[in-house]
Amino acid sequence: MTGSKTAVPAIKTTHLTYTFPETNKVGLYDINITLPRSSRLLLVGPNGAGKSTLLKILAGQKLIKQGSIELNGGNPFAFDYAEKQRCGTITYLGTEWANNGITQRDIPVTVLIDSVGGNVYPERRDMLVNLLDLDISWRMNSCSDGERRRVQLCMGLLKPWDLLLLDEVTVDLDVLVRFRLLGFLKKECEERGCSVVYATHIFDGLGDWPSQIAHLSGGCIVEQYAIDDIKYVDGSEGGVVKKENSIEVQKAHSLYPLALNWMADDLKLRGERTEDKTRPKFEELSKKTTEMYYDDKARITDYFKTTRTTK
Numbered sequence: 001m002t003g004s005k006t007a008v009p010a011i012k013t014t015h016l017t018y019t020f021p022e023t024n025k026v027g028l029y030d031i032n033i034t035l036p037r038s039s040r041l042l043l044v045g046p047n048g049a050g051k052s053t054l055l056k057i058l059a060g061q062k063l064i065k066q067g068s069i070e071l072n073g074g075n076p077f078a079f080d081y082a083e084k085q086r087c088g089t090i091t092y093l094g095t096e097w098a099n100n101g102i103t104q105r106d107i108p109v110t111v112l113i114d115s116v117g118g119n120v121y122p123e124r125r126d127m128l129v130n131l132l133d134l135d136i137s138w139r140m141n142s143c144s145d146g147e148r149r150r151v152q153l154c155m156g157l158l159k160p161w162d163l164l165l166l167d168e169v170t171v172d173l174d175v176l177v178r179f180r181l182l183g184f185l186k187k188e189c190e191e192r193g194c195s196v197v198y199a200t201h202i203f204d205g206l207g208d209w210p211s212q213i214a215h216l217s218g219g220c221i222v223e224q225y226a227i228d229d230i231k232y233v234d235g236s237e238g239g240v241v242k243k244e245n246s247i248e249v250q251k252a253h254s255l256y257p258l259a260l261n262w263m264a265d266d267l268k269l270r271g272e273r274t275e276d277k278t279r280p281k282f283e284e285l286s287k288k289t290t291e292m293y294y295d296d297k298a299r300i301t302d303y304f305k306t307t308r309t310t311k
């Protein structure tokens with residue numbers, strides 16, 4: 001994507017309505033979103049509101065028959081390849097990956113990261129490994145839920161995206177890794193002009209993260225604000241005062257800063273992964289583990305063939 005495209009919205013949906021084909025139930029109704037590039041949109045809504053449905057539609061996983069969608073000026077459902085390409089790189093990260101049994105097998109982390117192009121973006125890979133605090137000698141079958149999630153994020157964020165769709169994938173991260181991740185996403189949007197849509201039920205640390213916030217309920221967007229329209233005020237917890245064009249939110253009492261502080265102390269005591277001088281470089285370990293994992297080249301080729309759909 002080029003800088004000249006900055007005037008084109010990252011997302012433009014017009015009268016988007018989605019009906020589940022299996023049941024004819026309306027999942028989304030008349031969704032109109034215009035999201036400028038470099039935005040971070042936070043989607044808020046109760047279970048069943050339609051957040052995942054919206055993200056999957058934007059990711060091109062569900063076909064819409066009513067209304068229209070443009071992503072970075074392109075039509076994600078176009079038959080024309082060049083038109084589709086105008087959408088740029090759209091990355092969707094949902095909870096399904098870490099829950100998939102295949103990702104819990106005895107696979108070295110280096111093999112997974114290499115399989116999505118770790119060696120194409122070596123600097124970005126090493127930065128993400130450190131940011132997400134990955135131990136590159138991990139094997140997937142002995143990872144905790146949060147560690148497995150961090151591997152998913154490292155793989156998913158490796159290729160620079162134009163639009164990132166995050167569906168609750170931060171729920172099992174510790175507060176420090178989540179804090180660092182949110183900071184990285186914000187910096188990416190500001191520096192590269194890319195955008196993020198993030199659906200979550202966890203609001204710690206999000207006070208000044210989004211640029212927009214939308215309230216989705218029953219498949220409809222019922223309210224949306226730019227972050228500048230939200231004022232944090234002192235007062236008793238839990239209160240919200242709606243003004244004509246803005247909203248006052250009372251500051252919450254939260255243990256979040258304490259947990260963040262404790263985890264930062266833990267990291268200081270242990271040290272960053274990059275400070276461990278005994279740690280092998282990614283390439284060295286990758287070569288060793290990959291050779292052990294696949295004993296010859298033909299098996300690697302066969303393995304990757306099984307991971308791709310064939311025509």
Ligand SMILES: Nc1ncnc2c1ncn2[C@@H]1O[C@H](COP(=O)(O)OP(=O)(O)OP(=O)(O)O)[C@@H](O)[C@H]1O
Binds near residue numbers: 045052
């Ligand atoms: N294939 C389907 N057929 C019919 N209804 C479906 C289908 N898939 C999802 N739904 C329903 O659509 C609604 C929206 O689901 P969705 O997963 O988008 O909600 P959500 O806002 O992401 O919820 P959560 O916060 O629980 O993740 C739910 O009521 C769900 O049961």
